[in-house]
Amino acid sequence: MEFDYDLFVIGGGSGGVRAARVASANGAKVALAEEDRYGGTCVIRGCVPKKLMVFASEFSTFPDEAAAYGWDMKLSAFDWPGFRKRLHGELDRLEGVYRSLLDNSGVIMFDGRARLKDANTITISSGEEVTAKHILVATGGHPVRPDLPNAELGMVSDDIFHMEELPKSILIVGGGYIACEFACVLAGLGVDVTLYYRGAQILRGFDEEARGIIAEGMSEKGIDLHFGTNIVEMAPASEGRPAEGELTESEASMGAPAGELSQGAKVPDDYKGPIRVKATNGKEAEFDAVLFAIGRNPNTTDMGLEEAGVELGRRGQIVVDEYSQTSVPSIYAIGDVTDRVNLTPVAIREGMAFVETVFKNNPTPVDHKLIPSAVFTQPEFGTVGLTEEEAREKEPVDVYCTSFRPMRTAFAGQPYRVLMKLVVSKETDRVMGCHIVAPGAGEMIQLAGIAVKISATKADFDRTVAVHPTLSEEIVTMRDPMRSG
Template sequence: MNYDFDLFVIGAGSGGVRASRIAASHGARVAVAEEYRVGGTCVIRGCVPKKLLVYGSHFAEDLADARRFGWDTNGATFDWPTLRDNVAAEVDRLEGLYGQTLGNNKVEIFLQRATVAAPNLVRLADGREISAKHILIATGAWPAVPAIPGAEYGITSNEVFHLEKLPKRAVIAGAGYIANEFAGIFHELGVEVTLVTRGDKMLRSYDQEIVEKLVGISRGKGIDVRFDFKCPAVRKQADGSLLIESGNGDDVETDLLLFAIGRVPKTKDLGLEAVGVALDGDGAVIVDAHNATNVPSIHAVGDVTNRVQLTPVAIREGHAFADRVFGNNPRTIDYSAIPTAVFSNPPIAGVGLTEEEARATLSDVKVYKSDFRAMKNVLAGRNERALYKMIVDGATDKVIGLHLIGPDSAEILQAAAIAVKAGLTKQDFDDTVALHPSMAEELVLMK
């Protein structure tokens, strides 16, 4: 059968763009449909603009610390519209580059919504139907909003980058990386922040000793962190402010409510169920190790599968899919020892097993720690301390986990994650000469 395209990708985010480019490089005729903006969540309204806001917010502490280093910073002021608009301009630039990449690889772009009409047929929003030998679902995920009265008064991470002005007070509901990152951003920009969660823990997938350190530092900076906050309803008051009910009488008044309670796979009304594609209870596309669904012509990568919601993972999945289907190079992704980070203030980063996970699965676990103040913090008069943890399998001496909180943790962990992935031992770390003076040297000095 002659198809219009060899591959039709629904969603031009990180995974979809990589799959399109690699498939085209293998000679496939490729098209992509994107209903919003090319680049997806990460580039348009996720990790890229958020990290730029993190950089911008950090100048508050940097300017304060600079005085101890001889700099006169009197009169320094902050202007939210300048940061907001410059970040938006950078997003525009990156969107253009993503579109250019697709164009350079002769990928046809349809800037409209597309749905699956049949196993080999896509229907565009304008009514056109396009056939394809393979269809790839790469629509990502969408911020969850709780089903409570007054939820419509809150915003999500989709809208937070476009605020007309910063609020005086903000309540952030959530316990994950988005909630903790925006708590740090808003606080440093002068907003009175309350961070609330329904449960009794933050960042459950991270080493809990590291997380407890973050919570303590956050509270020390002035962020009001509240656990067991059920939030049964939100009420708008006469003056326009919001009253966030806690469920226990400890209600909070605020000017802004940001929901950061998780992200759900974006499969609603895509037509997948109608053509027989299996979805799980959360709406995620069920795929095998090769990103294939139960319908042979339909595949999925990235957050829409709800396996690991990380941009680098989506990129690797998209690349592996294209290599397998169009490049005669079948391979799978190794999901073990994926390094992750939370760009909170201070940031945390981790790779491998946490102490809790290691003790639950191994009989002999050794834990090494370094609790210290960064040299810059010492001279700045800042009492904030860093904590590095190394988790070791006592039977083999292999380092099976590294977990950090402190300045530049993510930058330090990326290289250290290679050692964990490679199965190096504690002795290998000990045999490595320290790079002094640096924070990273603590990784090879732990006793």
């Protein structure tokens, strides 16, 4: 059977674009459909704009720090509209780069929503219907809102970059890396930040000791942390409501008293006033904005996947094997839509492995072990390998760690602490995990990740001469374990 294309990619994010380009360079006839903006979550509404916001927020600490070093610096009020304009200009530029890369690679682009008609047929919202020998789904994921009345009053992470103005106060609901990163960013931009998290400590799944240091740093930054706490109710606050004696149309139809919102009454679509929130502990408070950062779900709804025979998991993720192949042989999936390791560089690796497997006759499973990652809180968190808790469950370990005030901020009288930690196998001396909480931890963990990936031992670290004076030298100067067992 002849097909229109050798490969049809659904999704124009980093993973899908890389797979399309590499397959085309290998001689395949390739097309790609994207319903929104090219670049996907990372470039348009994730890693890139968030990191630019991190940079912007860090300047707020410069005057106080500079004063300790003899400089007299003054910052005027943060210009959010001006920053946002430059931010979106940069995102437009990057999207153009992605389009150019595809075009120069000979990939045919369809701007529209693609659905599966069957195992080899794709329909596009722009009206086309095409066939492909292989289909690659790389549609990513999306932030979720809670099942709560008036939840539409709150933002999700996609909305942060489109705010017309910065709120004076914000409640962030969640304790994962997205919640913690935006809490630090917004606090640095001058917003009064409160965080509710239903768990006992932020950043569940990461190293316990590192989590504690980061929570301590967030509190010192002025972020009001509430653990074991969640929202039970939210509604427009009295401020910003209609004037006394006036009712919205929906309230009037329900017989609501003036100035009060009846349960179930529709909130006006243009409501921009403060939000009243009731927490599980019974306390009520008002915030100018609420941000839900409670998780992300795969983008698999209404794509025709199940009708085509593709197996989906409990959370809607596409189930794949080690070669990213679905239950339908002609259909593959990579990236966040598979809910394996939801990181942009991983999606790119999965896309390249897919091309090796399908178009280069070189079956290549994706290696998801010992992936370094960073959380861009302030201070940053870099991590690779097993946490101390995970390692202890496997075998006896030695834990080398140190926590201290770094020279630069200690001199300026700032309270922040850093953490350097190695988790080492007692039997083999292999470094099983490395965890760094410090300014620039993301840069440090990239290089430490190489050592951990090649199974370097603690003796290998010890043989490495320290670069002095630096924060990172502590990784190679810790001689005695802090804990063993």
